[in-house]
Structures are given as structure tokens and as C-alpha cells.
Amino acid sequence: MFRFATPWCLLLLIPAWYFLIHLKKEKADTIRVSSLDRLAKVPVTLGVRISNFMPLLKVLAVSCMILALARPQSGEQKINVMTEGVNIILALDLSESMKALDFKRDDKIITRLDAVKGVVSEFIMKRQGDRIGMVVFGSHAFTQLPLTRDYNTISFMLDRLKIGAAGPRTAIGDAIGISLKRLEDVESASNIIILLTDGKSNSGQLSWQDAIEIAAQRKVKIHTIGVGTKGEAPFLVEGLFGQRYVYQRVDMDWEALKTIAKKTSGSFFQAEDLESLEKIYTMINALEKTKVEVEKWVEYKELYQRFLVAGLMMFLAYLVLTHTRFMRIP
Numbered sequence: 001m002f003r004f005a006t007p008w009c010l011l012l013l014i015p016a017w018y019f020l021i022h023l024k025k026e027k028a029d030t031i032r033v034s035s036l037d038r039l040a041k042v043p044v045t046l047g048v049r050i051s052n053f054m055p056l057l058k059v060l061a062v063s064c065m066i067l068a069l070a071r072p073q074s075g076e077q078k079i080n081v082m083t084e085g086v087n088i089i090l091a092l093d094l095s096e097s098m099k100a101l102d103f104k105r106d107d108k109i110i111t112r113l114d115a116v117k118g119v120v121s122e123f124i125m126k127r128q129g130d131r132i133g134m135v136v137f138g139s140h141a142f143t144q145l146p147l148t149r150d151y152n153t154i155s156f157m158l159d160r161l162k163i164g165a166a167g168p169r170t171a172i173g174d175a176i177g178i179s180l181k182r183l184e185d186v187e188s189a190s191n192i193i194i195l196l197t198d199g200k201s202n203s204g205q206l207s208w209q210d211a212i213e214i215a216a217q218r219k220v221k222i223h224t225i226g227v228g229t230k231g232e233a234p235f236l237v238e239g240l241f242g243q244r245y246v247y248q249r250v251d252m253d254w255e256a257l258k259t260i261a262k263k264t265s266g267s268f269f270q271a272e273d274l275e276s277l278e279k280i281y282t283m284i285n286a287l288e289k290t291k292v293e294v295e296k297w298v299e300y301k302e303l304y305q306r307f308l309v310a311g312l313m314m315f316l317a318y319l320v321l322t323h324t325r326f327m328r329i330p
Helices: 007-021 047-049 054-069 112-126 151-159 171-187 208-216 254-263 274-285 306-324
Strands: 001-004 073-083 087-093 102-103 108-110 129-135 141-148 189-199 223-226 230-239 240-251 268-271 293-303
Touching: 001 007, 007 054, 007 141, 047 274, 054 306, 087 112, 087 141, 087 171, 102 112, 102 274, 108 268, 112 151, 112 223, 112 274, 129 171, 141 151, 171 189, 171 208, 171 230, 171 254, 223 254, 223 274, 254 268, 268 274
Parallel strands: 087 129, 087 189, 189 223, 223 268
Antiparallel strands: 001 073, 073 293, 102 108, 129 141, 230 240
16 A cells, blocks of 8 residues: 655645746857857757756656655555454364375376365465364374464465375374364364365274264364265375376265264265365355454555655756756856
8 A cells, every 4th residue: 555644745746847847948148140050060969968858857856855745655454353263173184095096186186185285275265363273183183283373374284284194094083082172272152173084984092973972062063074086096006117006995984974064063065076175165164254353454664765865866966967067157
């Protein structure tokens, strides 16, 4: 944002430019001769041409000083979010099955995890005022990032998630349990877990049935997303003759995810391709809106110094040149 703190000073530009347009050369002593025809053949030097711009340099210098007097300022808009917001925990599956290559982006085959990273990152940047945390799980679950409003840090951590970092299996119950603990850290009127997985719960100390009973008691809503296609999926594996594609069956328990969502008043979504995954997060973003009371202000930075220095430099150049190289003698 840009403004002048004292814009009425700009009115001084009118007489300054009026002076330039209607400037007349001062009358000098003249010598009367019978004819000037011979002088017309004398070539005009570069110095003479430059000297004609001296009045313009003077007016530009004065104009810059007038602009400095008007106090130009550049402003940066600040937004202060005055709300507790919604607490959202992203529970992301990092089990070995997330290596399945059944998603495409820009006609390029990508893993399920890479597809999830891109869509989740966009979802995060669309939120305003919410605290977002991240829990990852495989054979066990752990907190990747506690609740925060630093969305850039969340995206940074999301981009560095690796398949298998939490073990090869799938502990959905533990993931919900750790997510519930993180939601206890900061009080909020609304607590949400977005659980994303492509497998069947086959590991962990806490069963998903017990976990959702606790979530229901605490009124924590869980949205569940099942990623990938049913049946066999392609995987890239190392062999004696290099890498090759192998189709492997991935166990999926959509019924469990539906039950988790239903018991906690959440929603179940199934994402079999990138387009459907993007639509799902768009729908969740629309469902879980935060009522945010926003206070805006603008922080201005003074810029008059630049115009003042430029005006003084041009005026100094005018004085030096008109009293030396381009001095006029009557």
C-alpha cells in the first residue's frame, strides 16, 4: 500500500510546472546586425543542447523536494486474528503400502504419499486462524508437529515425511490416541482429526474401537479418508536385474473408516485418484470453517528521504553546471 501523509503539499507542484511551461529566456543585451543568415549555418553543439535542459533540471529538483514534503509512505497490511480457532490434527499413514504407484500428477505416476503431500499442503494454506498439528503412524504412532499456526513450518515438515519412518504396518488406534493427546494441549471449542490411511489396522497397543469411544466422549470429530484403489496396486521393487513393477494386494478396511467417522459425527471419503483427493480436502475445508474476528492495520514506512536526497542532488548539479560549464553571460 502507498500513500502521502500530507497530500495537500502536492498542490505546490502546479506552480512549479507552470513555471517550467511558461518559462521565458531572460532578455540579454543585444547587438543589432543587418542579417543573421550566416549564423544559421553554425552547427548547434551538444553542450548547447544540454544547456537547454537546465531549467527542467531545476524544476525536477524542486518537484522531488515537494514530493518529499508530501511524505510518501509505503505500507504493509497486518492481520491480527482474534480467535481461538479450530484445532486440527492431521493423522497421516506412512506405512509401506503408501509406496503404491496408483496416482498420477501431470501424467506422471507418483506414490500415494506424494499425492497426499501436495493436496494436504494446499489444504493447510487455505486455513485461517486454526491451529494445526501433525501425527504420523505406521507400526506405531508419534507426534510430528504439535498444534501451531505456523503454516509454513507445517508444510516444511509435511514435505519431509518418508514412507516407513514409523514402521511398515498400520496402527490406526494408536494414531487416534496420540492425536487425542495433542488436542488436549490447547483448549478449543472445536477439535477435529483428519485421519488418512490406505490400509487396515493391524498394529499398535490401542484398538481403533476403543480410540473412537474416547474421541466420542470428548466430542472430537474424526474425518476419515481412504486412499488408493481396492485390490492389487503397482509397487516399484528392487530385483536382480534392477527395478521392476510388481502388483501386490493391499488390505483396506473401508468399513472401519466409515464406522470411525459415523461414531464421531465426522465424514468418510474415498480417494482413488488425485482429482477425488483434491475434492475431498476442498469439501473438508468448506465443512470446517472457522469464525474469525479479524483486526486489520497498516504499518507504514517513510520514503521521503529518497525524494529529498534526489531533489538535493539534482539542485546541486544544477547550481554547479549553471555556474561552470553552462554558465550564461549576458
